[in-house]
Amino acid sequence: MKLSHRVAHRYLKARQDRELIAQANKIYKDLVQYITKTDISQMALTNKLEPVAVGRVYWDEVEGEGLPLVRFSKNTPHSNSDLSFIFHVGGTKTYMGTQNQSSYIGVGMRGYWVEGETLQDQILYVLKKERGDIIHEITHYLDYVRLRRGHQKAKDSYKTPEEDRGGYFNHPLELNAYFIQALSGITEDIEEQILFVGKGGRVNDHQVAVFSISEWLDQYGNNFSKFLKSFWVKAPRNFKTMLTPENKKRFEKRVYDTWDKLQRQMHQIKKELISSNDPAALLAF
Numbered sequence: 001m002k003l004s005h006r007v008a009h010r011y012l013k014a015r016q017d018r019e020l021i022a023q024a025n026k027i028y029k030d031l032v033q034y035i036t037k038t039d040i041s042q043m044a045l046t047n048k049l050e051p052v053a054v055g056r057v058y059w060d061e062v063e064g065e066g067l068p069l070v071r072f073s074k075n076t077p078h079s080n081s082d083l084s085f086i087f088h089v090g091g092t093k094t095y096m097g098t099q100n101q102s103s104y105i106g107v108g109m110r111g112y113w114v115e116g117e118t119l120q121d122q123i124l125y126v127l128k129k130e131r132g133d134i135i136h137e138i139t140h141y142l143d144y145v146r147l148r149r150g151h152q153k154a155k156d157s158y159k160t161p162e163e164d165r166g167g168y169f170n171h172p173l174e175l176n177a178y179f180i181q182a183l184s185g186i187t188e189d190i191e192e193q194i195l196f197v198g199k200g201g202r203v204n205d206h207q208v209a210v211f212s213i214s215e216w217l218d219q220y221g222n223n224f225s226k227f228l229k230s231f232w233v234k235a236p237r238n239f240k241t242m243l244t245p246e247n248k249k250r251f252e253k254r255v256y257d258t259w260d261k262l263q264r265q266m267h268q269i270k271k272e273l274i275s276s277n278d279p280a281a282l283l284a285f
Helices: 006-037 119-129 131-147 149-155 164-171 174-196 201-220 224-234 245-273 280-285
Strands: 058-062 069-077 080-087 094-099 101-110
Touching: 006 119, 006 131, 006 174, 006 201, 006 245, 058 131, 094 131, 094 224, 119 131, 131 149, 131 174, 149 174, 164 174, 174 224, 174 245, 201 245, 201 280, 224 245, 245 280
Parallel strands: 080 101
Antiparallel strands: 058 069, 069 080, 094 101
16 A cells, blocks of 8 residues: 555654664763773873763863863764764763864763772762653754755744743753653663564573564554553653644654554564464564
8 A cells, every 4th residue: 555645754754853862872872881990080081171082981170160071972963073972970960062073961960979998989870860851862963964044043042041942942952862762761761672682692582672663563463552651751851831822743753653663573473483483473462
């Protein structure tokens, strides 16, 4: 059956949303893996005032405050521009900015800092607790790389929450970042499990993936309203109430399109596994 242009466009947008989430999740996971495997205490003493280099962590100071920062930088497949992650011991906000050809994401650690614990453990703890906000800022970075001139044009009409709270939450750049933040929160695990189905890896990975798909279908497969409710739970508190009726409707259509593609894909996986007499599938479904 041939899809109408409107439906085909919505399916394309849903695929793009899933791809954007995958890109944001990968950058986040690369950062966690890097911090996990790097001896920050040794590397923090090097490159004190030199430009950010790929894979380097070093101490710097915030002008006027004298507080230490830790920067992680890596070239991404999306751009030749460096992306730095700055962990601000005295900061309270997560934010994204650009300077020349480099982009940076700052992560405030105030409220999480515990004297006596290693810097590495504290950064990993903040990454876990602030995952949603970090995905939000990574989305801003990806939009900046993807849109370039369009991003700057959108920034010209940008309002901070202090200037115009409603205008801030309904701004196109914030709408997309909050959407990806919330949707990533409820699709990250299942998207990862889909990749393990029948890929010739460890048998246990395949089995876990099949049972995860079975559980997801039981929970969400025929229940979009439950999926939508989970989406709003992952969104910031009161965010839903700040949206205009038009933007709320657009959000819910985007959520539906992603849910629809996911459940169709998993029903197809289920059908193929059962027809091939897959042992895990025969137990799971």
